[in-house]
Amino acid sequence: MRCMAMFLTLGGSPSNGTARVSLAFVQSRALVGMAAPAVTVEVHLSNGLPSFTLVGLADVEVREARERVRSAILNANLEFPHNRRIIVNLAPADLPKDSGRFDLPIAVGILAASGQIDAARIAGHEFAGELSLSAELRPIRGALAMALASCSAQPPTRLVLPTASAQEAALVPTASVYGAAHLLDVVQHFAAQEGRIATDAPIGCERVYPLPTATAATYPDLADVKGQAAARRALEIAAAGEHSVVLVGPPGSGKSMLAERFAGLLPPMDLEESLQCAAIASVGGQFSLEHWGRRPTRRPHHTASAVALVGGGSPPRPGEISLAHHGVLFLDEFPEFPKTALEALREPLETGTISISRAAQRCEFPARFQLIAAMNPCPCGYLGSAQAPCRCTPDQVARYQGKLSGPLMDRIDLHVEVPAVDVQDLLHAPRSESSASVRARCLAARERALARQGKPNRSLQGEELDQSLQLDAAATKLLHAAAQRLRWSARSTHRALKVARTIADLADSATTQAAHVAEAIQYRRVLRSAP
Structure with a gap:
């Protein structure tokens, strides 16, 4: 879905009692197992008794985002709409949401609905990140899952994440990832007016590319x-x-x-x-x-x-x-x-x-x-x-x-x-x-x-195993004798055959011979019993 902010004025001015309604949509993603389903953060500002309500099957840590977002916006010297009624909906409503990953999209939605961020410029972006009370961005779980999901979206979207999480998400070659260390970085990048942020503010979101990794992993010898x-x-x-x-x-x-x-x-x-x-x-x-x-x-x-x-x-x-x-x-x-x-x-x-x-x-x-x-x-x-x-x-x-x-x-x-x-x-x-x-x-x-x-060889099943084994006559006879004497189950027999096929591959043999089966039989031992 597209991101936007909409201002609707119903006749007259606010001073004359006219209601002003602001609505913003910001894209994010939840985390359900290995999947990262899309979530739309809808922020609605209206006149009325000041309040901050969060709905949409949010877990405890998500509901606590109200206090983190409020403090982060204020400590970043941005304007928080204290005198407005704020409703945040995390859609779809039946999808469980957990963790602090929605702090950043909620803050971006409030700033967009209040006109501090250009809603047109955040179109095509997805946001995720936990906010500290000082407005710094903390890493989240599942950044790689988000990057993989965003690449499969049509059209592909750009991710805005905390810097540490952005380095992780950038490992996906086709992902477009931007990192930010502070809420002001995001505001600077999507500011509604040039020069709105102080000159000593951070430089904004930066495109993150994969860091060089070691050429080969090392293990104990x-x-x-x-x-x-x-x-x-x-x-x-x-x-x-x-x-x-x-x-x-x-x-x-x-x-x-x-x-x-x-x-x-x-x-x-x-x-x-x-x-x-x-x-x-x-x-x-x-x-x-x-x-x-x-x-x-x-x-x-x-x-x-x-x-x-x-x-x-x-x-x-x-x-x-x-x-x-x-x-x-x-x-x-x-x-x-x-x-x-x-x-x-x-x-x-x-x-x-x-x-x-x-x-x-x-x-x-x-x-x-x-x-x-x-x-x-x-x-x-x-x-x-x-x-x-x-x-x-x-x-x-x-x-x-x-x-x-x-x-x-x-x-x-x-x-x-x-x-x-x-x-x-x-x-x-x-x-x-x-x-x-x-x-x-x-x-x-x-x-x-x-x-x-x-x-x-471990993954061979049924007819695949029969075709790949190519047992010779002596190997077949030996296997039948061992299975009957040791009372193997069908699974044990198949496991021994797979091991025998691997032994044959190590010996560069096209067929599975009696020597390979004999060695595999030795590895289907029973535990030693007490005398």
């Missing part, structure tokens, strides 16, 4: 890990095919060290992936320019609730699995997480999205992450270890391992044992292969899979 050849191999397979992993071993065996270096085995992020990750972080209020283009590694504590892990709240916010989109979700002390939180991971591991439904609204967040879980084999941690004798009873071990349900473990592709490293190897072993060397092999295997089927 896998070469720091000594020993653990089997676990390193499993991580290489996981990175090549986007598979999930659970690492099982005694305390101090290097599980966390391996998981923290996994992101360095993944391919560099392209622009679209970087924008998606940055938009999610922006919606969650955790965006940082330093992390631009870097695959996230989220490491929530095991006391995290289900809502913290998968998202939720009112209004819904992204959880850890969404903040790990296109990156790594590392869950240390895996069985110690609340059972409800772990079971909530089932659907996202399959679909790559999470839907959060509430009575008033439904939001969907992307959640295509790679799960790296780490756990001890028993409560004391030393079951089957040569470091120390296990002090746990069979019942304690069963209860501990029983915290992880069969359906959840079924969805994890690689079950890897990480034994303790011998002191001799720890002190004298040579430096291991670097992440760059392993990443090169993973990238080559990914490219083979994409050239063959257009997607990673």
Whole structure:
């Protein structure tokens, strides 16, 4: 919709009791999940008992904008219409609005309706920003989501945001973004009369362009890990095919060290992936320019609730699995997480999205992450270890391992044992292969899979899996025997086949052979039971 201010005089002058009505329309955007629906801020000034009313399904922090806007306008030495009746409507009325993002458009609407800003000049602009009492502009959540939405609008609009948020929104290549540090910057830019602002006022809104970013993201190097050849191999397979992993071993065996270096085995992020990750972080209020283009590694504590892990709240916010989109979700002390939180991971591991439904609204967040879980084999941690004798009873071990349900473990592709490293190897072993060397092999295997089927092996379903596998006779026979002996479910069988296809890609083999299937079978292990 167009922005405008309209002055309607109904006969005579105000001194003769005639009513003067002023109306202004300013465009902004709300934030609902990852979407940024358009909001029209309508400001109506009229004669009558002085008041300031705000309507339009506004949350508490939006209703508090009345006091922030009033103080900001006065402290900026602008005219606030104290003697007028002010009504602000945030349309559409049935769309929930939250946060302080509407402070700036409300202030612009009041200034436009009172003639201090040229309404014709704000046409084609969208405003968002929180005002301090001194009229400084504070950053908002979801600036990237706003930029993406404004670019898809017809015709595209220009964004006016606080400077910090403008730098974030400018990462969208096609966005037209202007930054302002103070309310006077905005007034200077859209002033109704030249010379209305004092000569020492700020210079106005400035066009913001993307800041230069680092050429390549850096991660901890896998070469720091000594020993653990089997676990390193499993991580290489996981990175090549986007598979999930659970690492099982005694305390101090290097599980966390391996998981923290996994992101360095993944391919560099392209622009679209970087924008998606940055938009999610922006919606969650955790965006940082330093992390631009870097695959996230989220490491929530095991006391995290289900809502913290998968998202939720009112209004819904992204959880850890969404903040790990296109990156790594590392869950240390895996069985110690609340059972409800772990079971909530089932659907996202399959679909790559999470839907959060509430009575008033439904939001969907992307959640295509790679799960790296780490756990001890028993409560004391030393079951089957040569470091120390296990002090746990069979019942304690069963209860501990029983915290992880069969359906959840079924969805994890690689079950890897990480034994303790011998002191001799720890002190004298040579430096291991670097992440760059392993990443090169993973990238080559990914490219083979994409050239063959257009997607990673983890995403293969149904007929696609049958066509891509190309199992030879010996591999088929071995798989049937293993599935029957180990009593695999259909999902476990398919997961093992996907892992075998990734192993074949790493070996540059057009067919999936018995050796590839045999290695994949080794990664569908069950947890060690107590003696």
